[in-house]
Amino acid sequence: MLSISSEKIDSLFELLGTKEELYLPVDNKSGKADFAKWEKGVKLSSALKTVRSAKDFFFPKTENLVNYKMNGQTVEIEDPRKDLQDFVIFGVRACDAKGFDIIDEVYLKMTPVDSYYKNRRDHATVVTLACTDPAQTCFCSAYGLEAWNPAGDVTSWLAGGKFFFRANTPKGEKFIEKAKSLLTEENDSEVKKEEDSIKAKVEKLPFAHIDLSKWQGKDMMKIFNSKIWADLSQTCLGCGTCTYICPTCMCFDVRDFKSNGGIKQSRCWDSCMYSDFTQMAAANPRLTQKERFRQRFMHKLVYYPMAHNDVFSCVGCGRCLESCPIHMNVVKVIKAYNELPQDNAEGGAK
Structure with missing residues (x-):
């Protein structure tokens, strides 16, 4: 070596x-x-x-994706990548x-x-x-x-x-x-x-052996309808800190801006914890913080593993444990569901 x-x-x-x-x-x-x-x-x-x-x-x-402008009846497109x-x-x-x-x-x-x-x-x-x-x-x-x-x-x-x-x-x-x-x-x-x-x-670390066995795709609806989401989301500020420091969060928004007589199209990080993240012209499917809170952790622990060979979309870096202003984090979510009597894991509004 x-x-x-x-x-x-x-x-x-x-x-x-x-x-x-x-x-x-x-x-x-x-x-x-x-x-x-x-x-x-x-x-x-x-x-x-x-x-x-x-x-x-x-x-x-933030990242500039493409620039374009009108030249008469022609749209000129510029790739800004170097x-x-x-x-x-x-x-x-x-x-x-x-x-x-x-x-x-x-x-x-x-x-x-x-x-x-x-x-x-x-x-x-x-x-x-x-x-x-x-x-x-x-x-x-x-x-x-x-x-x-x-x-x-x-x-x-x-x-x-x-x-x-x-x-x-x-x-x-x-x-x-x-x-x-x-x-x-x-x-x-x-x-x-x-x-x-x-x-x-x-x-010897306190969460080294946290139990993930109950977070399985076959129980998706049971976890989705669990009463933990209403309880845990009550204190969430929706600030998005957890998403911006996370090594695996990958959501973004795309915006167009006027620039030098043309349009600059850029993308920037976005957060599923924000109220306008799912806002569409007709409606917003996640109106409450409970729904947004649930989405973040369901994606990490259920949806992503279901789509990618049972690999969780959390890597245990601990950043959310250290940075959340109200001390909410993925470990608390996992433990809250694990501690529920499984015959009483569902409850609350869906």
């Missing part, structure tokens, strides 16, 4: 960052971390995770890496393919980093993720004062080749020791 001393990691970033764009978690002014482009003097954050997930690299908050250069995202955690796979299922593997998303995915090399100290709010292991051995083009570990690297894909092999002049070959004993340490920590 290849490694580099943690004291020399800045040299590796400089080597990579001068060849192509490199992004890594960096401390912000509030003391938390965000992904930022590497430049000389930028230091890798020691924070466990960034405020927002790494999905921004492939599915940005040729992308290859880039590297360093320090992605297991939960965010799994989030990419979940969005891929919709934007890459369904028809039509989202060419804007695909363009960015094709040019990116994802370097994941094992979670040395998982937080009490983390529960990725409940979904089968391995915080000690995250997926990605390259997997890395910080162990024994060194960064270790393992290539998993052809992109990863190219990354290793570019970095090879600074890397040293050695055995993986430190990595195995680190993996065992992380496993032991994960095992």
Whole structure:
């Protein structure tokens, strides 16, 4: 396995960052971390995770899709996309890496393919980093993720004062080749020791073994009609914070704006927690916060798994546990339904 001393990691970033764009978690002014482009003097954050997930690299908050204007009787259409250069995202955690796979299922593997998303995915090399100290709010292991051995083009570990690297894909092999002049070959004993340490920590996390067995597609209507939605949604503010920090939320709105004598069509993130999310010309099928609240969690725990081979659309990153202003989150929803007597799980207005 290849490694580099943690004291020399800045040299590796400089080597990579001068060849192509490199992004890594960096401390912000509030003391938390965000992904930022590497430049000389930028230091890798020691924070466990960034405020927002790494999905921004492939599915940005706002994006110009197309420009068009009238030239006499002719509509002139301009594609605003520019040729992308290859880039590297360093320090992605297991939960965010799994989030990419979940969005891929919709934007890459369904028809039509989202060419804007695909363009960015094709040019990116994802370097994941094992979670040395998982937080009490983390529960990725409940979904089968391995915080000690995250997926990605390259997997890395910080162990024994060194960064270790393992290539998993052809992109990863190219990354290793570019970095090879600074890397040293050695055995993986430190990595195995680190993996065992992380496993032991994960095992002790409070939500590591949360029961998901009752959230099955065959019980969709039973869950849909459960009385938990009326109870839990009463305190929800509908602020949408949970959707904007989530690694797997992928809803958007498309708007047209007047610009330089023409029209600019853009898309931006949207939230199923907003009252106008489903507003149509004739009606709005989700008039109450209960219905909107239910939709969000039904999608994560029932609808998406039904459509995608029983894979949940939650990765256990814990961001919603940390950020919701009224402390509502997916764990509370799961536990509330699990704790209901199953012969009395349905109830309330539908």
